Amino acid sequence: MKTTLITTAVAICIAGAASAEIRIGASVSATGPAAFLGDPEAKTLEMLVEAANANGGINGEEIALVLYDDGGDPNKARTFATRLIEDDEVVAIIGGSTTGTSMSILSVAEDNEIPFISLAGAIEIIDPVKPFTFKTPHTDRMACQKIFEDMQKQGITQIGMISGTDGFGASMQAQCKEVVGEYGITVVADETYNPTDADMTTQLTKIRNTDGVQAVLNPGFGQGPSIVTRNYKQLAVDLPLYQSHGVASDGFIELAGADAAEGVRLPGTALLIAGLLADDDPQKPLVEAYKTAFEEKTGTSVGTFGGYANDAFLILTDAITRAGEADPTAIRDAIEATEGLAGTTGIYSMNAEDHLGLDLSAFRMLEIKGGEWTLIE
Amino acid sequence: MKLSPKTATLLVLVLLIALSPLLFPSGYYYRVGALIFVNAIAVTGIVILTGYAGQISLGHAGFAGIGAYACALAPVHLGLHPGLAMVLGAVISGLMAFLVGRPILRLKGYYLGVATLGFGILISMVLNNERQLTGGPDGMEVPDLGLRGLLKDAGLDLTNGQFWYWFCGIAVIIGAWLALNLFNSPSGRALRALHGSEVAARTVGVDVTRLKLQAFVISAVYASVSGSLLALQNKFITPDVAGFMHSIEMVTMAVLGGVGSVLGAIFGAAVLTLLPQVLTVFAEYEQMVLGLVMMLVMIFLPQGLLPSILRRFRRGDE
Numbered sequence: 001m002k003t004t005l006i007t008t009a010v011a012i013c014i015a016g017a018a019s020a021e022i023r024i025g026a027s028v029s030a031t032g033p034a035a036f037l038g039d040p041e042a043k044t045l046e047m048l049v050e051a052a053n054a055n056g057g058i059n060g061e062e063i064a065l066v067l068y069d070d071g072g073d074p075n076k077a078r079t080f081a082t083r084l085i086e087d088d089e090v091v092a093i094i095g096g097s098t099t100g101t102s103m104s105i106l107s108v109a110e111d112n113e114i115p116f117i118s119l120a121g122a123i124e125i126i127d128p129v130k131p132f133t134f135k136t137p138h139t140d141r142m143a144c145q146k147i148f149e150d151m152q153k154q155g156i157t158q159i160g161m162i163s164g165t166d167g168f169g170a171s172m173q174a175q176c177k178e179v180v181g182e183y184g185i186t187v188v189a190d191e192t193y194n195p196t197d198a199d200m201t202t203q204l205t206k207i208r209n210t211d212g213v214q215a216v217l218n219p220g221f222g223q224g225p226s227i228v229t230r231n232y233k234q235l236a237v238d239l240p241l242y243q244s245h246g247v248a249s250d251g252f253i254e255l256a257g258a259d260a261a262e263g264v265r266l267p268g269t270a271l272l273i274a275g276l277l278a279d280d281d282p283q284k285p286l287v288e289a290y291k292t293a294f295e296e297k298t299g300t301s302v303g304t305f306g307g308y309a310n311d312a313f314l315i316l317t318d319a320i321t322r323a324g325e326a327d328p329t330a331i332r333d334a335i336e337a338t339e340g341l342a343g344t345t346g347i348y349s350m351n352a353e354d355h356l357g358l359d360l361s362a363f364r365m366l367e368i369k370g371g372e373w374t375l376i377e
Numbered sequence: 378m379k380l381s382p383k384t385a386t387l388l389v390l391v392l393l394i395a396l397s398p399l400l401f402p403s404g405y406y407y408r409v410g411a412l413i414f415v416n417a418i419a420v421t422g423i424v425i426l427t428g429y430a431g432q433i434s435l436g437h438a439g440f441a442g443i444g445a446y447a448c449a450l451a452p453v454h455l456g457l458h459p460g461l462a463m464v465l466g467a468v469i470s471g472l473m474a475f476l477v478g479r480p481i482l483r484l485k486g487y488y489l490g491v492a493t494l495g496f497g498i499l500i501s502m503v504l505n506n507e508r509q510l511t512g513g514p515d516g517m518e519v520p521d522l523g524l525r526g527l528l529k530d531a532g533l534d535l536t537n538g539q540f541w542y543w544f545c546g547i548a549v550i551i552g553a554w555l556a557l558n559l560f561n562s563p564s565g566r567a568l569r570a571l572h573g574s575e576v577a578a579r580t581v582g583v584d585v586t587r588l589k590l591q592a593f594v595i596s597a598v599y600a601s602v603s604g605s606l607l608a609l610q611n612k613f614i615t616p617d618v619a620g621f622m623h624s625i626e627m628v629t630m631a632v633l634g635g636v637g638s639v640l641g642a643i644f645g646a647a648v649l650t651l652l653p654q655v656l657t658v659f660a661e662y663e664q665m666v667l668g669l670v671m672m673l674v675m676i677f678l679p680q681g682l683l684p685s686i687l688r689r690f691r692r693g694d695e
Contacts, residue, residue: 079409
């Protein structure tokens with residue numbers, strides 16, 4: 001009896017509101033271990049919806065954003081995806097800050113034929129292509145390719161790798177090793193560290209003492225890469241250090257220290273170097289607009305992750321505008337037909353075989369000089 | 378007519394599960410219901426271990442992890458049907474509990490808690506780090522159980538949410554029935570004697586070591602089945618299922634609802650599964666409210682929600 005009463009009470013509490021507007025759903029990891037991804041994503045989405053509504057919404061209709069915090073738990077993400085579709089009756093879902101949460105949401109979205117734009121990196125999300133699933137971040141494999149391209153230009157043929165064992169680090173390590181051969185490069189030392197480790201000198205010493213290492217690559221995100229960078233400096237390793245797109249934010253330079261980070265190279269997005277973009281760069285107006293708005297609204301500097309959410313929202317609103325109606329299947333068709341849409345991450349052109357729509361040009365090879373990002377091309 | 382407590386408990390459970398859907402305004406509530414049932418099964422196992430036998434485990438999510446990954450791995454590598462994989466997972470969990478339980482159940486109190494905690498963390502680390510097998514922290518896909526398709530062919534067309542609601546609901550009833558039977562059996566009485574005083578139980582001839590091990594193995598099987606059902610339902614699984622927080626959640630649900638009674642523990646599972654869904658309104662304060670509710674219950678209703686409420690009702694009758 002008690003449970004029934006509670007169920008009824010709950011039912012009344014969360015019964016859906018009227019749907020005279022375009023309802024967009026989102027489930028991101030605004031708290032928990034992946035909060036550094038989900039928090040800027042949530043803030044970006046709220047900011048963009050507010051701005052869009054102030055400008056008259058899409059096709060004259062107001063946008064209603066239903067935002068949930070899944071805390072990085074795939075099981076919760078699945079429940080929220082169900083709730084967004086069945087109870088909140090949204091026409092599209094943005095979200096899934098991590099690969100795990102994205103994979104959970106996508107199976108619900110596919111079952112219910114609701115378009116879903118993921119904000120996570122792994123290639124599995126869109127490969128093989130699923131009809132209703134799209135994503136905005138470039139894949140780890142593309143980051144590897146960009147880095148190896150740069151190494152190739154420098155004539156580097158033998159490298160050492162030190163990777164985090166977290167989801168991001170492990171996935172990128174695997175992807176890099178898959179494509180490294182295509183660039184005539186061999187991995188001669190392969191070390192790992194736990195994301196919570198406070199010192200990586202042992203692994204770095206081992207890499208330094210391996211014969212023939214010409215450069216070191218560190219796939220990982222969070223604090224790990226900063227520690228690697230500091231230890232690298234302390235050990236005075238005299239080889240180029242490459243970091244991944246996972247640490248492409250000002251926070252990395254702060255954590256590692258400008259001194260230790262000097263000369264570190266990594267593939268980043270246009271967002272990080274908004275001021276350095278050429279005036280005729282198609283991404284420039286958009287990147288600057290997002291950067292100004294976000295920094296004004298939150299008081300924190302922009303990062304790549306908030307940019308992913310920005311792009312997802314752009315793609316979605318662009319698709320709804322073109323579709324002319326907020327019908328899930330029409331939106332899906334329109335997203336798939338996205339052509340030459342400039343976002344903060346790159347320029348998106350999707351088709352039936354490609355639900356990401358970015359190529360390597362989306363990445364810019366950056367180098368840290370004097371505590372600032374500089375462009376090398 | 379006077380119903381036995383066992384029949385009454387089962388009757389309440391069956392009615393609740395069967396009638397709740399009448400009040401569901403949308404398909405989403407079936408999903409929440411199914412999640413409550415998945416947790417309820419694991420928590421019923423905790424009742425047997427902690428409520429009956431008085432032993433504590435902070436690592437039961439490890440068994441849930443074994444059950445979940447059995448359903449993900451066995452169909453791919455051994456060609457087993459996912460349903461059989463669930464059975465395989467339960468068998469492995471039972472064996473594992475037997476092997477691990479023999480040495481660690483000699484420990485008492487904190488020491489037992491810490492040892493089981495270590496076991497849970499070990500399983501979670503293996504799932505996280507054996508990337509080539511488990512997909513690492515990114516998780517892996519779980520094949521479809523296939524039963525829903527069969528039912529559809531037989532003329533019973535259920536949505537995914539509905540199917541899992543009824544499937545897990547039936548599993549909860551079976552689980553509760555077994556646990557209640559155990560409670561009333563000689564073994565159950567011996568377990569409760571052990572809970573009261575291990576020394577006293579031993580002096581009257583109860584084989585304490587064997588019984589503790591039995592309770593540990595049975596509760597591990599419950600956790601494993603719960604993990605399997607979660608994996609099959611979500612069709613995707615990550616090592617979070619074996620994580621430390623999941624272990625704590627199981628114990629909290631049991632203690633909150635009332636660890637001595639099956640119905641109470643299931644009630645606890647329902648409350649703790651529902652609360653985060655209700656509290657999305659408060660977003661930022663969710664964790665605070667959750668913590669507050671638990672503290673208040675522990676201070677004012679130390680026996681758990683359901684037993685305390687029931688006692689108050691009975692007192693009112695007199």
